[in-house]
Amino acid sequence: MSNTPKTLFEKVWEQHVVAEPKGEPTLLYIDLQLVHEVTSPQAFEGLRLAGRKVRRPDRTIATIDHNVPTTIEGRLNIVDQISAKQISTLRQNCKDFGVELYDIDSREQGIVHVIGPELGITKPGMTIVCGDSHTSTHGAFGALAFGIGTSEVEHVLATQTLPQSKPKTFRIAVEGKLPQGVTAKDIILAIIGKIGTDGATGYVIEYAGSAIRSLSMEGRMTVCNMSIEAGARGGMIAPDETTFAYLEGRRFSPKGEAWERAVEEWKKLPTDPGAKYDRELVIDAATLAPYVSWGTSPGMVAPVTASVPDPAAAPNELDRKSFERALEYMDLKAGTPLAEVAIDRVFIGSCTNGRIEDLRAAAKIAAGHKVSSRVHAMVVPGSQQVKAQAIEEGLDKVFKEAGFDWREPGCSMCLGMNPDILSPGERCASTSNRNFEGRQGRGGRTHLVSPEMAAAAAIAGHFVDIRNWEVREEVTA
Amino acid sequence: MEPFKTLTSLAMPLDRTNVDTDQIIPKQFLKRIERTGYGDFLFFDWRQTQEGKPVADFVINDPRYKGAQILVAGKNFGCGSSREHAAWALSDYGFRVVIAPTFADIFFSNAGKNGIVLARLTEGEVETLLQNAQKIPGYKLTVSLEEQTVKDDRGFSAKFDIDPFRKFCLLEGLDDIGLTLRHAAELDRFEQQHEAATWLRAK
Numbered sequence: 127m128s129n130t131p132k133t134l135f136e137k138v139w140e141q142h143v144v145a146e147p148k149g150e151p152t153l154l155y156i157d158l159q160l161v162h163e164v165t166s167p168q169a170f171e172g173l174r175l176a177g178r179k180v181r182r183p184d185r186t187i188a189t190i191d192h193n194v195p196t197t198i199e200g201r202l203n204i205v206d207q208i209s210a211k212q213i214s215t216l217r218q219n220c221k222d223f224g225v226e227l228y229d230i231d232s233r234e235q236g237i238v239h240v241i242g243p244e245l246g247i248t249k250p251g252m253t254i255v256c257g258d259s260h261t262s263t264h265g266a267f268g269a270l271a272f273g274i275g276t277s278e279v280e281h282v283l284a285t286q287t288l289p290q291s292k293p294k295t296f297r298i299a300v301e302g303k304l305p306q307g308v309t310a311k312d313i314i315l316a317i318i319g320k321i322g323t324d325g326a327t328g329y330v331i332e333y334a335g336s337a338i339r340s341l342s343m344e345g346r347m348t349v350c351n352m353s354i355e356a357g358a359r360g361g362m363i364a365p366d367e368t369t370f371a372y373l374e375g376r377r378f379s380p381k382g383e384a385w386e387r388a389v390e391e392w393k394k395l396p397t398d399p400g401a402k403y404d405r406e407l408v409i410d411a412a413t414l415a416p417y418v419s420w421g422t423s424p425g426m427v428a429p430v431t432a433s434v435p436d437p438a439a440a441p442n443e444l445d446r447k448s449f450e451r452a453l454e455y456m457d458l459k460a461g462t463p464l465a466e467v468a469i470d471r472v473f474i475g476s477c478t479n480g481r482i483e484d485l486r487a488a489a490k491i492a493a494g495h496k497v498s499s500r501v502h503a504m505v506v507p508g509s510q511q512v513k514a515q516a517i518e519e520g521l522d523k524v525f526k527e528a529g530f531d532w533r534e535p536g537c538s539m540c541l542g543m544n545p546d547i548l549s550p551g552e553r554c555a556s557t558s559n560r561n562f563e564g565r566q567g568r569g570g571r572t573h574l575v576s577p578e579m580a581a582a583a584a585i586a587g588h589f590v591d592i593r594n595w596e597v598r599e600e601v602t603a
Numbered sequence: 604m605e606p607f608k609t610l611t612s613l614a615m616p617l618d619r620t621n622v623d624t625d626q627i628i629p630k631q632f633l634k635r636i637e638r639t640g641y642g643d644f645l646f647f648d649w650r651q652t653q654e655g656k657p658v659a660d661f662v663i664n665d666p667r668y669k670g671a672q673i674l675v676a677g678k679n680f681g682c683g684s685s686r687e688h689a690a691w692a693l694s695d696y697g698f699r700v701v702i703a704p705t706f707a708d709i710f711f712s713n714a715g716k717n718g719i720v721l722a723r724l725t726e727g728e729v730e731t732l733l734q735n736a737q738k739i740p741g742y743k744l745t746v747s748l749e750e751q752t753v754k755d756d757r758g759f760s761a762k763f764d765i766d767p768f769r770k771f772c773l774l775e776g777l778d779d780i781g782l783t784l785r786h787a788a789e790l791d792r793f794e795q796q797h798e799a800a801t802w803l804r805a806k
């Protein structure tokens with residue numbers, strides 16, 4: 127090993143190089159693959175056809191999250207026969223290939239990117255893949271984690287490796303103290319707004335700076351989760367005491383002496399002083415505000431105090447057309463203050479903001495208030511464990527008393543592959559990650575916000591500046 | 604995977620930027636467990652109304668472009684979800700080439716796995732192609748992977764970059780797992796030594 131200073135990304139990358147054939151991509155070893163029902167059936171079928179096995183069932187974990195209904199009755203009897211078939215196909219595949227499955231009725235079930243960390247399966251320094259673009263979430267632990275397509279899922283199942291060309295590195299430092307009411311979600315929305323939805327294509331982002339360091343693991347996961355929305359291959363944050371405190375004692379975290387040894391190794395991961403990045407950006411935390419997306423791409427965001435911008439401001443013809451199309455789809459007029467935009471639905475959940483801390487934050491806003499009579503608001507915990515913890519803390523009661531619909535865990539209205547969808551024309555304040563046309567249901571209009579902003583919007587019936595919110599009751603565990 | 608050498612075909616102009624995979628193939632079609640049969644659902648929400656009527660002014664429904672195997676689009680094509688169904692839908696519909704200024708990473712590799720050539724041209728070149736395809740009846744392009752060029756028969760000619768290995772795989776139509784298994788011995792050796800890193804075990 128040379129003494130050249132290395133970045134976190136380079137260290138993880140180098141520890142996983144199996145082969146570097148001349149003129150070909152690097153063959154990278156994969157420590158963990160997470161599998162779910164939607165992007166895996168064709169991969170298992172490919173293995174079967176070629177007579178191949180899963181090389182490392184112990185490095186493969188499956189759950190059911192994308193399709194599952196979020197009501198108890200709905201789960202017991204899945205009406206959508208095609209969803210039911212996809213779910214039973216995963217069950218059969220896991221059985222045939224010896225892969226552990228956290229099934230709908232298990233205590234571990236939940237969104238892949240929520241359960242990996244909470245079970246202590248996700249670890250610093252790992253390479254992690256999943257047939258889902260938000261795999262970048264796990265980068266919050268200092269893992270190199272990225273989404274892959276189904277052919278690649280099959281490739282990893284068969285070989286536990288993936289040919290990869292080395293991405294470039296992009297350091298984004300958020301420095302200073304976050305203003306009150308500004309959350310991890312706002313940090314990442316601001317970054318995407320600034321660099322654009324293809325601003326980090328070809329790069330792995332490393333988030334650094336004092337504002338990032340001060341975030342909890344949940345907050346860090348929210349930031350890394352949406353790296354893909356800036357086009358990045360992945361997002362990473364160096365492991366530190368916050369990371370270790372989160373992982374210690376979790377089900378699959380190392381124990382005893384092995385734990386000590388692990389922490390010692392993980393402490394070697396942070397970027398060495400003097401290491402070079404291909405690109406750098408510094409953001410002053412004090413300039414950030416609570417954001418609301420106004421268009422049909424996650425880069426189309428503005429502070430809640432701003433108005434819907436004018437397409438005339440677009441830099442070129444093609445952008446202006448997309449911009450106009452977005453406003454038409456969203457049924458918004460340039461110049462309308464965002465705080466005057468009325469909503470019909472609220473979705474609190476997803477792998478971006480469906481963790482316990484997100485539910486606590488939303489409950490704090492909701493306590494003692496009532497959901498507006500014209501709004502249907504839903505809270506969908508990211509996993510069974512999040513749900514159990516929320517119930518233990520009484521958050522479910524706070525939500526129900528305020529008039530929120532309290533649901534069973536899954537991806538739900540993040541992508542609406544289950545029965546939870548927007549009707550055409552409905553407008554939703556959502557804590558998820560994508561506001562694409564039709565993402566939450568055909569003709570549905572999605573505005574991305576933080577859990578706090580979503581809860582407040584549910585109560586007011588329109589967007590409000592969370593910085594002026596009246597917290598009525600303390601929620602205590 | 605079908606090898607790709609050169610292709611001359613009608614070019615279909617899709618003058619939109621950030622065409623995401625949710626638009627290329629909406630979620631309701633991801634529930635199938637097969638790899639084929641997605642072509643009819645390509646750009647589903649753009650090509651039909653809620654009532655199931657074809658949207659007349661959407662380019663896929665324009666008879667002028669029937670049979671086009673080359674798609675020209677704005678920047679950041681294929682962003683969003685990792686669904687390979689997007690590549691399956693494009694290829695099932697008949698597209699072998701997409702030309703755009705930039706492509707999202709995951710889509711880029713999914714397309715390659717399905718024999719679709721992605722040609723990155725400059726924004727100016729793409730703008731020219733979009734306009735030509737909109738204005739000139741029967742506008743055809745020739746894409747040569749060997750030469751890495753996009754040409755028409757009126758003097759337009761542009762080169763695109765492609766990673767040499769990806770080019771080789773597309774030219775030969777090679778299966779990735781087979782290629783990786785050439786390194787089986789190195790993999791066994793690596794894996795054995797990697798097991799010592801207990802802090803990187805999943806369970």
Ligand code: SF4
Nearest residue numbers: 260476477537540541
């Ligand atoms: S919550 Fe949404 S983004 Fe996350 S894994 Fe599920 S569908 Fe994908």
